Amino acid sequence: MANLRGIETFVKTVEGGSIAAAARLLGVSAAAASQNVARLEKELGTRLLTRTTRSQALTPAGEAYFARVGPILDGLAQARAELTALHDAVQGRLKIASSVAFGRHVVAPLLPVFMARYPQVQVEMMMADRNVDHLKEDVDIGIRFRHALEPGLVARRIATAPxxxxxxxxxxxxxxxxxxxxxxxxxxxxxxxxxxxxxxxxxxxxxxxxxxxxxxxxxxxxxxxxxxxxxxxxxxxxxxxxxxxxxxxxxxxxxxxxxxxxxxxxxxxxxxxxPLEFFACYRDRRHVPAPVRAFLDFIAPAVHNHPLLQAPAWPPKH
Missing domain, CATH: 3.40.190.10 (Periplasmic binding protein-like II)
Structure with missing residues (x-):
């Protein structure tokens, strides 16, 4: 039977577009990821990917194999998430990408409260005023304003800023x-x-x-x-x-x-x-990891009636 690590590396390579992207998603070196795919191909006795120095593509066998094993990996991830939720243990890594100013002035000051509530979640903040590729850059949640929304992401409105x-x-x-x-x-x-x-x-x-x-x-x-x-x-x-x-x-x-x-x-x-509307965006409505679900439930109430998201008091009261 083909090894699970090889299957996972193969699927991440297809989804991420390259061996290097799969390596980043899995936290291994590009060489190790390449070896995982090569080992899987050897075990299956067929080529799954055609690779050059600049590009790669699925072979017909690779297309058929990906169509079968992709949903299986999704099911395993969903089962793991459901088991974690069953034990009420919100844990793991949470990578949040945010537009720079909103992340700096609104999201970052709220994170200590979230981290104290979920001490087993390791938070990573990525500040960028550009469209972040959630899959290739392994982002769990993106905080975006309306003009930066794109198809393929689930978007939940969390704030309106004057x-x-x-x-x-x-x-x-x-x-x-x-x-x-x-x-x-x-x-x-x-x-x-x-x-x-x-x-x-x-x-x-x-x-x-x-x-x-x-x-x-x-x-x-x-x-x-x-x-x-x-x-x-x-x-x-x-x-x-x-x-x-x-x-x-x-x-x-x-x-x-x-x-x-x-x-x-x-x-x-x-x-x-x-005004400017802000949304929390994530990849899959069906499979929402526990840390993502916890942050989504946290951020909207946290910014509701936030003093920095109100019209300025003028003239100021002294």
């Missing part, structure tokens, strides 16, 4: 406050370049239920939100920050918010900044 337009008090004293989104074309704007596709992130507003994105006079661009906040505090212009970055700086008097709702007296030309 977006805050803001500038330094000294800048506003010198240049005045924009009253409507269209006024931004007269001010230097500090924009975020999305690592996902290289485009500048739009600054959308909601006006009468419709989304509008004004023309901007872009003065500076950066792919890091905290750097944009630093530029704004230094008086370089107006920027758009998540409330989880802006609120502490506004409370400290380093930035002032713009375009806050003013109730019934507001004019039709005014608009509200469109």
């Amino acid at each position: 977006m805050v337009f803001c500038a330094a008090p000294a800048y506003l004293r010198q240049h005045g406050r924009p009253k409507t989104p269209e006024d931004l074309s007269e001010h230097p704007c500090l924009a975020f370049r999305m690592p996902l596709d290289g485009r500048l992130m739009q600054w959308p507003f909601l006006r009468d239920g419709a989304s509008v994105s004004p023309n901007l006079k872009v003065a500076a661009v950066c792919n890091d939100i905290d750097t944009l906040a630093a530029l704004a505090m230094a008086g370089a212009g107006i920027t758009r920050l998540g409330s989880f970055v802006a609120n502490p700086l506004i409370a400290a008097g380093l930035l002032e918010p713009l375009f806050l709702a003013t109730g019934r007296s507001r004019s039709r030309a005014q608009a509200d900044p469109e």
